[in-house]
Amino acid sequence: MRTRIACTVWCMVLAGCAQNYPQNAQEFREAIPGAFMAKVQTFEAKRPLRDVAKTFQARAPECLNVSVRSVSQSSTSYQNILTVYHATVVSNPQKAELHLQRDFKSGVLVPGKVPPGGLYMVVADATPIDKSRTRIDIYGPSVGTDTLVRAITGWATGENLGCPDMTKS
Amino acid sequence: MMGPRAALRLALLLFAAAAGCSSLKPYPSVAPENVVVKSAIESGSVLSSMRGSVHIHELDSGCHTSYVGTVKLDRPSIALGLPAEHASYLVFVFEGSSLFGGTTSSAGAGTVLKPRPGYRYEFAVSYKDSIYNVVVRESDPRKGGSRELPRQQLRGCGA
Numbered sequence: 001m002r003t004r005i006a007c008t009v010w011c012m013v014l015a016g017c018a019q020n021y022p023q024n025a026q027e028f029r030e031a032i033p034g035a036f037m038a039k040v041q042t043f044e045a046k047r048p049l050r051d052v053a054k055t056f057q058a059r060a061p062e063c064l065n066v067s068v069r070s071v072s073q074s075s076t077s078y079q080n081i082l083t084v085y086h087a088t089v090v091s092n093p094q095k096a097e098l099h100l101q102r103d104f105k106s107g108v109l110v111p112g113k114v115p116p117g118g119l120y121m122v123v124a125d126a127t128p129i130d131k132s133r134t135r136i137d138i139y140g141p142s143v144g145t146d147t148l149v150r151a152i153t154g155w156a157t158g159e160n161l162g163c164p165d166m167t168k169s
Numbered sequence: 170m171m172g173p174r175a176a177l178r179l180a181l182l183l184f185a186a187a188a189g190c191s192s193l194k195p196y197p198s199v200a201p202e203n204v205v206v207k208s209a210i211e212s213g214s215v216l217s218s219m220r221g222s223v224h225i226h227e228l229d230s231g232c233h234t235s236y237v238g239t240v241k242l243d244r245p246s247i248a249l250g251l252p253a254e255h256a257s258y259l260v261f262v263f264e265g266s267s268l269f270g271g272t273t274s275s276a277g278a279g280t281v282l283k284p285r286p287g288y289r290y291e292f293a294v295s296y297k298d299s300i301y302n303v304v305v306r307e308s309d310p311r312k313g314g315s316r317e318l319p320r321q322q323l324r325g326c327g328a
Contacts, residue, residue, distance in 0.1 A: 062320060066276075147299040154300070162295065162302035165263065165276040 028120040053096035063163030081107030096126040196238030199250030208294040228256040280320040
């Protein structure tokens with residue numbers, strides 16, 4: 001719950017607390033370098049791009065197209081948030097992209113124009129270094145997405161094909 | 170790929186499980202025991218615990234689910250029987266709770282399985298450091314050898 005709130009706050013900070021949320025993956029990439037509590041993580045996977053793309057295509061829809069309902073209650077408050085995550089993988093021989101969007105269906109008011117599919121949360125780009133190595137760039141918040149980034153790293157390297165527990169994201 | 174309705178359906182099942190619904194009941198014994206679930210579940214923190222379970226639903230020809238029962242994954246290896254030539258929907262749920270109370274969460278994965286007569290199925294289920302995996306393999310004891318089956322979502326159950 002704490003990381004969910006941190007991520008939500010971060011999304012709003014990224015948008016300058018106003019209405020200018022990134023409306024597509026490219027706008028999200030461009031917003032990250034100058035954003036508060038955001039970073040680009042880069043590493044090298046010792047696998048060809050086509051293998052990385054294949055894993056993204058297999059794992060992202062299965063693991064990331066999920067709904068999470070969070071309920072928290074205290075003597076003075078009650079929160080019931082339904083979040084639907086939406087993953088998109090786009091690939092061609094030169095690049096593979098994984099986009100993850102977060103759509104708050106209830107319990108959160110988002111002040112501004114939300115792109116179709118929800119607010120952009122993470123974008124991961126895979127580009128070839130050579131025939132057997134691939135560069136991965138992951139754009140996203142610097143807090144609250146550790147599990148998700150570890151999962152994407154596992155898919156890219158082929159070392160762990162497990163799904164992230166999105167209740168921890 | 171899981172569609173929004175299927176995702177919502179899975180979320181509702183998980184939410185019902187997390188809410189500790191009293192309607193949960195033990196999965197009945199079915200012969201033959203053609204499925205083994207091997208699980209390794211760790212919370213990764215001394216301040217929280219993680220439990221695993223699998224909710225089993227029957228599927229009719231229209232892909233409608235009917236809850237049959239739940240098996241707690243409280244042992245490393247558990248055998249159970251699923252009716253051959255009938256589709257079942259298995260929802261693996263990982264439920265975490267804080268030792269100090271107040272916080273619970275659940276995540277999970279669903280898959281459709283229609284066992285073939287005479288075949289055996291092994292689920293390898295893991296949860297470690299907030300990453301989970303469910304892999305199912307089918308083997309034919311008469312011929313030997315096994316193959317991994319892709320997880321099949323509810324949406325494709327009529328195919």
